[in-house]
Every structure is written in C-alpha cells, then in structure tokens.
Amino acid sequence: MSTLLDQLARRQLLWQGDSQQLAYRAVASGYPELDQQLGGGLPATGLIDIQTEAGIGELRLLLPYLQQQQQQSQRLLVFIGPPAELCADMLAGSGLELSQLLIITPGEQPAFGQSSDELAKLTQPAKNPQSVKKLSPQQQALWAAEQCLQSGCCASVLLWPAVISLAQARRLQLAAEQGAASMIVFRHSSQALSLPVNLSISLKPDPQGLQLTVLKRKGSWPAAPFRISMQQKWPVLCLTGTAAEPLRQAV
Amino acid sequence: MALFIYLHFPALQLDHLQLSAESDRQLPVALVDLQHQLVQLNPAAIKAGLKQHMGLASAAALCPDLQLLPYQPEQQAKILHNVAQQLYQVSSDIALDKPAGLILRLEGMLQLYGGLKPYWQELSAKLSALTYRYQYSCGATPYAAKCLAYQQAGLITVDNRLFDKALNSSPLSATELSPAMQQQMIRLGIHTLGQLQSLPPAELARRFDSQLLSYLGRLRGDYYHALEYFQPEPGFSRYMELLYDISDSNVLIKPLAKLLQQLEQQLRRTNCQCYQLLLSLFFRDNPPLKLSIGSAQGEYKAQAWLALCQLQLENLPLPEPVYGLQLDVNHFAGQQHTTEALFNQHQARMSALQLISLLQARLGHAAVSGLTLQDQHLPEMASKRSLPLTKGAIGQAVLPLRPAFLFTRPQPLTEAVTINQGPERLCPDGWQLGAQRDYYIGRNQQGQWLWLFRTVSQQWFIHGLFS
Structure with missing residues (x-):
C-alpha cells in the first residue's frame, strides 16, 4: 500500500494536508506571531492585498519587511499615491534607504524643468480633445505600478488605489512575477471583492497593536484571527492596561 | 596632380520632401521659384514632359494635375549641409557649392583608400543610402569637375586626356559664364569650351572682361581656386x-x-x-x-x-x-555601459534611471520624486520632496517618533481622542513664542493613531497619521 502511495505522491497526484507547500518565497516580517501564522513571513514576490483603515498601524506592520526587501536586492521602493506627504524622519528611522525610494503622485500636472507656462498657454485652447487620451489619476497610478513592477529594478511597490478590478489585479500579479517584485495594495475593507493575490489580510485596530485576519493565502488556508503585539517595537503607540481618560472633546 | 569630384544634386529639396511620403511618388510634384519657373522636378513630373526653367503656364498645359511647392533656398542650404555632414564620414575635404553642389578634394583620400575605385565605391554606397538624385564627375580642377558633372559625364578616372576631351566638347551652357556672356559667345560662333580655350588669352582679355579670364584660368588650373572646407558641427x-x-x-x-x-x-x-x-x-x-x-x-x-x-x-x-x-x-x-553581476539570477529589464525617465515622460516631472531628510526640527520642513535618487546629507540625526503621513494642511480636531504621549514643544525659528506648538500622540475611537498639536490659543489640530 505504501509503495502505491509513494508512487502517487511522486507523480503529484496525491496531496497531503499536513505538508503545506508554500507557493511563494517568504520573507520574515519582523513580527514573530505573524511569521508563525504565515509559515515564514510575507511573500517576497507577487501581490499582497491589505484591507485596512488608514492610520491604525498598517505601514508599521510592513516596515521591517520593506527594509529587508530593499536591502536584500538593493532595488527601489516605490510609493504610489500615498494619502498624505511621507515623513522622511519616520522612514529613515526604521532603516529604509531614502535615496532608493521613489514617490509617485499621479495627477500632478505642471512640470518644473519644462517651459511650463508656454505649454500651459498652448494646451488650454485645445479644441480637439478626441486626439488625446487623457488618463485619470487612477489609471496613471495603475500604469505606473505596472511599469515599476515589470522593470525589474523595484523591490516593492506600495499602491493606495481608490478601487481595483479583478482584471487589473491579475495584470499586476503577472507584472510582479515578471519583475520579481512584490506589490502591496492598501484597500478599505468595504471593497470586499476577492482578488487573485498571493496573500490577502485584513487589519483591525487593537489596543495592543493589530488584530489580523488572513483572508486568503496561496497554497494554504486561512487561519483564525490573531493579535500582533507592537509593545516591543512601538511601545508609545500601544495603550497600556489602564487606558488614559479622553483628554478633551474638541468643539 | 590635383583631383576633384563634383557632386551635383538637381532636386535636393524636392527629394528631401519626398523622403517623408513614400506613397506619393507617382504624383507629379515640382518646385517653383519666385519668377514662376520650375526649378526642381520629381521623376513623375519629368515623365509628364516637364523641363527645368519652364514657365507655369506651359507646365500646367502639359500636366494639369501638377502639384506645386515653393522653392526655399535656406531650406535647401540646410539639406546640403546635412549631406556634407553625412559624407564627411567617408571623405575629409568637402566644400559646399551652394545651392546644390559639393566639391570633394581627393588627394589625401586616394592614399587612404588605396585608389580611386575603392574610394568611389564607398562614396557611392553612402550617396545611394541618402536617396537623393545626383550627378557626378571627376575633374582636374573644381570648375572642370563641375562643368563635367553638369553634363552628367560621370567620369571616374585619373586620366587627364579624357578630361580634356570631354571639356573641349562641353557646351557653354554647362559653364559658369553668365547667360549674357554665353549669348555673346554664340553670336561670335563659339559654341564649345574647346573653341574658347583655343583662342589666345591676350585677345580675350582685350575683348572681354576679367571675369571670363579668371574663370578660364581656374578651369585650367592656372589660377589658384580657394575653397572653404566644411567643418562638422557638434550636436x-x-x-x-x-x-x-x-x-x-x-x-x-x-x-x-x-x-x-x-x-x-x-x-x-x-x-x-x-x-x-x-x-x-x-x-x-x-x-x-x-x-x-x-x-x-x-x-x-x-x-x-x-x-x-x-x-x-x-x-x-x-x-x-x-x-x-x-x-x-x-x-x-x-556612451557608458552598465555592468551587471555575473551570478545575479534576476536580470532587470531596465535600469532605475530608465524607469524614471519612462515615468516622467508619461506622468510629468512633478509626479515623480524622491525624498530627502533635512536638518530641521519642524516636521513640515524636515521632509523634502527632491529629484529622484538623490542622496541626502549623511549622518543626520533622526527624530524617532514621527508619523508616517503628514498632512500639508493640518486639520482641526473634531472628535474625542485618548492622549498617550506628550507634550513635545516645537517652536519655529527665531523663538516666535506665539507660533509654538505642543505635540501629542493620541488615539481616536476608530483606533487611528493621530499626531496632534495644540496652539498657543488652545486650538487642536491633527498634523499626521501614525500609519
């Protein structure tokens, strides 16, 4: 019987539940709880979908991972369409190389370095708009993301999109595989559309750090929600046991 | 013995125009000068029976669907300049003979190429790649070569006797003499250059002006013919x-x-x-x-x-x-070549600089930027958007507890927050005490970590998000 099983297993006709083969190379995330739950860490390539509200610690969760990605391959880190200005102090403080960082803000039109006033004067009275395909900022962001991923000179691309469709996600996933890069998409949890990604997680705020739910994981199945403690890395950004009283109700 | 090649381009501007439109070669096109004479014709127009220096009326009568374009001398000069620039790769001494000719001096070139034949092979390959129509001839002097090229003699030789023979039977219309002078000669019964050259110079000097003698002297090589040789320009x-x-x-x-x-x-x-x-x-x-x-x-x-x-x-x-x-x-x-690691498994399709050029071309220069840390204590001045891939100053102290995202315009605080840390007092340069801000770290009901500040007038604002 066991010879038969061996044969079947060798021909990959038999799949055993206890030996989970990771579909991707994992990079340690810097949080032991997360590494344990995800079988090694976050994927080094491909799409990572993060469903989260802004400002609850989603970037802090990723910083050690991004730092490793950047350092291992000496490649670029690209932020596309961040919700506000990025703070150099915080990023440099967590070990990111600022000169290997690229910020793309789609939709910022006037170009310095060109004869912009002349250009603006000429482009205003355009009566034939049908000849020019103007891309919306959203499309520009996706285009830039695809170019960065394909180029092979970016380690990770972070994208804050308004909305992303199934076909777009598929394209980005292919581009990421091609350029051996990872792409992290931050979405609001309200957009519950499931995407073809390597890893999809949802984050909830927690007094001690973050509450993490694995929604989807390639080559495996989701685990129960668990808590990631940030007490060690960011003690100031965790509530201690005796929660301080709300200081002030603003008018 | 000096040797020159003259290249004459009969329809330079027209041929250049037609380069950009292959499909319309069948259409007869001609260039017209200010006197309404046809100056340059394309092959279709020649086939229709049109000739140079024809008036507009007779041209229209012969060929009703003729397309006319204005002749632009400055345009033609530019093209001739470009041709010289291209040929400069093959031949070193090139003089422009405006509006439509090039004089190439061969003395040095024959030694370099080892004879006239290999040189001409190289040159004609270059010329046919340019796709302009041209007429050519060798000659012992620039004017002799020019005269022969105008007759489409096509002599590629070093034999002086052949030149003399061809020159002696040349009609006066191929020479540099003015039309009035040619007319005068024909009335005297002188039709070829040979007849003119057999006359004694002293007699000619008595009857005609010095222009004729100087032309003949240069044609024979008795007088020095100064040529200004072309120098290629950078760019x-x-x-x-x-x-x-x-x-x-x-x-x-x-x-x-x-x-x-x-x-x-x-x-x-x-x-x-x-x-x-x-x-x-x-x-x-x-x-x-x-x-x-x-x-x-x-x-x-x-x-x-x-x-x-x-x-x-x-x-x-x-x-x-x-x-x-x-x-x-x-x-x-x-040119600079990038080196790549031998054992690197992953081959990048383009370099970081190429990627940035690509992004800038599509999104504009302002949309792509880097980030540098400035030596400033005020948060809004510490981070600066810079040109991509610029290195900031090294060894700057980093302030640890700063939010990842800073709002360019602080937003007023409108909800209850739990203050976790603070205050950190920041004062703008020059100790403007009225503008000082006390920063706190707070958490709101949704679990977002905010960076708040309180002004002197006790107003609360959100300046950033600890993401």
Whole structure:
C-alpha cells in the first residue's frame, strides 16, 4: 500500500494536508506571531492585498519587511499615491534607504524643468480633445505600478488605489512575477471583492497593536484571527492596561 | 596632380520632401521659384514632359494635375549641409557649392583608400543610402569637375586626356559664364569650351572682361581656386517639413521615427549618446511648441527615444495641425555601459534611471520624486520632496517618533481622542513664542493613531497619521 502511495505522491497526484507547500518565497516580517501564522513571513514576490483603515498601524506592520526587501536586492521602493506627504524622519528611522525610494503622485500636472507656462498657454485652447487620451489619476497610478513592477529594478511597490478590478489585479500579479517584485495594495475593507493575490489580510485596530485576519493565502488556508503585539517595537503607540481618560472633546 | 569630384544634386529639396511620403511618388510634384519657373522636378513630373526653367503656364498645359511647392533656398542650404555632414564620414575635404553642389578634394583620400575605385565605391554606397538624385564627375580642377558633372559625364578616372576631351566638347551652357556672356559667345560662333580655350588669352582679355579670364584660368588650373572646407558641427539639428498637416499626435510618431533614426546613425558613428532632445512642432498660426524629452540614463537608440517621445506626445493636445518638425540635440556625451553581476539570477529589464525617465515622460516631472531628510526640527520642513535618487546629507540625526503621513494642511480636531504621549514643544525659528506648538500622540475611537498639536490659543489640530 505504501509503495502505491509513494508512487502517487511522486507523480503529484496525491496531496497531503499536513505538508503545506508554500507557493511563494517568504520573507520574515519582523513580527514573530505573524511569521508563525504565515509559515515564514510575507511573500517576497507577487501581490499582497491589505484591507485596512488608514492610520491604525498598517505601514508599521510592513516596515521591517520593506527594509529587508530593499536591502536584500538593493532595488527601489516605490510609493504610489500615498494619502498624505511621507515623513522622511519616520522612514529613515526604521532603516529604509531614502535615496532608493521613489514617490509617485499621479495627477500632478505642471512640470518644473519644462517651459511650463508656454505649454500651459498652448494646451488650454485645445479644441480637439478626441486626439488625446487623457488618463485619470487612477489609471496613471495603475500604469505606473505596472511599469515599476515589470522593470525589474523595484523591490516593492506600495499602491493606495481608490478601487481595483479583478482584471487589473491579475495584470499586476503577472507584472510582479515578471519583475520579481512584490506589490502591496492598501484597500478599505468595504471593497470586499476577492482578488487573485498571493496573500490577502485584513487589519483591525487593537489596543495592543493589530488584530489580523488572513483572508486568503496561496497554497494554504486561512487561519483564525490573531493579535500582533507592537509593545516591543512601538511601545508609545500601544495603550497600556489602564487606558488614559479622553483628554478633551474638541468643539 | 590635383583631383576633384563634383557632386551635383538637381532636386535636393524636392527629394528631401519626398523622403517623408513614400506613397506619393507617382504624383507629379515640382518646385517653383519666385519668377514662376520650375526649378526642381520629381521623376513623375519629368515623365509628364516637364523641363527645368519652364514657365507655369506651359507646365500646367502639359500636366494639369501638377502639384506645386515653393522653392526655399535656406531650406535647401540646410539639406546640403546635412549631406556634407553625412559624407564627411567617408571623405575629409568637402566644400559646399551652394545651392546644390559639393566639391570633394581627393588627394589625401586616394592614399587612404588605396585608389580611386575603392574610394568611389564607398562614396557611392553612402550617396545611394541618402536617396537623393545626383550627378557626378571627376575633374582636374573644381570648375572642370563641375562643368563635367553638369553634363552628367560621370567620369571616374585619373586620366587627364579624357578630361580634356570631354571639356573641349562641353557646351557653354554647362559653364559658369553668365547667360549674357554665353549669348555673346554664340553670336561670335563659339559654341564649345574647346573653341574658347583655343583662342589666345591676350585677345580675350582685350575683348572681354576679367571675369571670363579668371574663370578660364581656374578651369585650367592656372589660377589658384580657394575653397572653404566644411567643418562638422557638434550636436544634431534636423528639420522635417511634412507633406500634409498632421493633427493627431499619434500620427506624428512616424515622421519623428525617421528623424530619430538619423540621430541614432550620427550618435552611433561617434560612439555617443544624448540625455535630452528638443522637439519643436511648428504650427501655421500659433508659435512653435517646444518639448524637451529627457532620459536620465542617456540613450542613443532610436527605439528607446521613440518610446519616450510617444509617451509625452500621447498626453499632448495639439492646438492645431503641425506642418513641420525640428529635432535638436545640443550636447552629446560618451556612451557608458552598465555592468551587471555575473551570478545575479534576476536580470532587470531596465535600469532605475530608465524607469524614471519612462515615468516622467508619461506622468510629468512633478509626479515623480524622491525624498530627502533635512536638518530641521519642524516636521513640515524636515521632509523634502527632491529629484529622484538623490542622496541626502549623511549622518543626520533622526527624530524617532514621527508619523508616517503628514498632512500639508493640518486639520482641526473634531472628535474625542485618548492622549498617550506628550507634550513635545516645537517652536519655529527665531523663538516666535506665539507660533509654538505642543505635540501629542493620541488615539481616536476608530483606533487611528493621530499626531496632534495644540496652539498657543488652545486650538487642536491633527498634523499626521501614525500609519
């Protein structure tokens, strides 16, 4: 019987539940709880979908991972369409190389370095708009993301999109595989559309750090929600046991 | 013995125009000068029976569907200059003979190429690649070569007797003499150059002006003929007039590709690359639109430049149809090759600089930036958007507890928050106590970590998000 099983297993006709083969190379995330739950860490390539509200610690969760990605391959880190200005102090403080960082803000039109006033004067009275395909900022962001991923000179691309469709996600996933890069998409949890990604997680705020739910994981199945403690890395950004009283109700 | 080749281009401007439109060769086209005479004809027009110096009326009678374009001497001069630049790769001493000729001195070149035949082979290959029609001949002096080239003698030889024979039977119309002088000669019964040269110079000097004698002296090589030899200029500048006005910026790519090909040829020959192109689009009513297209890495391949131009043109609404393109490159730089690791498994498709050029071409320069840390304590001044891939000052102290995202305009606080840490008092430069801010770290009901500050007048604002 066991010879038969061996044969079947060798021909990959038999799949055993206890030996989970990771579909991707994992990079340690810097949080032991997360590494344990995800079988090694976050994927080094491909799409990572993060469903989260802004400002609850989603970037802090990723910083050690991004730092490793950047350092291992000496490649670029690209932020596309961040919700506000990025703070150099915080990023440099967590070990990111600022000169290997690229910020793309789609939709910022006037170009310095060109004869912009002349250009603006000429482009205003355009009566034939049908000849020019103007891309919306959203499309520009996706285009830039695809170019960065394909180029092979970016380690990770972070994208804050308004909305992303199934076909777009598929394209980005292919581009990421091609350029051996990872792409992290931050979405609001309200957009519950499931995407073809390597890893999809949802984050909830927690007094001690973050509450993490694995929604989807390639080559495996989701685990129960668990808590990631940030007490060690960011003690100031965790509530201690005796929660301080709300200081002030603003008018 | 001195030897020269004269190249005569009978229809330079017209041939150049037709380069850009292959499909319309069948159409008879002619150039007309200000006196309404036909100056240059394309093969279809010659086939229809038209001749040079024909009046407009007879031309229209012979060929009703003739297309006419104005003859532009300055345009022709530019093209001739370009031809000289191309031939300079093969031959060193080239003198321009405006409006339509080039004089090539061969003395040094024969030694270099080892004879006239291999030299001519090289030169004619170059000329046929240019696709302009040309007439040529060798000659012992510039004027002799010119005279023979005008008759399409096509002599490629070093034999002096052949030159003399051909020159002696040349008609006066192929010479440099003015039409009035030619008329005078014909009335005297002198029809060929041979007849003229057999007359004693003293007699000629008595009857005619010095112009004739100086021409004959230079023709025979008795007088010195000073030539100003061409010096190639650095950079690249080409103008292309379009046969039709183009109103769609995507269609502009095709003629532009031809210009870029020429640029690539020139760059490849000199083993150079360039970092910036200046593309000017000419409109009938509006002032020309100037675009600068940059590549951070430097390129010489037409394909790479075309992709960058395409991205920029796609975003560009044209105010009206374009009738001409001008491509300028002011500065060439030596080519640099990037080295790659031997054992690196992953091959990058492009370099970081190429990626940045690509993004900038499509999204504009302002949309792509880097980030540098400044030596400032105020949060809004500590982070600065800089040019991509710039290194900031090294060894700057980092303030640890700063939010990842800073709002450019602080937002008023409108909800209950739990303060976790603070205050941290920041005062603007010059101790303006009225503008000092006390910063706190707080958490709101949704679990978001906020960076708050309180002004002197006890107003609360959100300045950032600890993401």
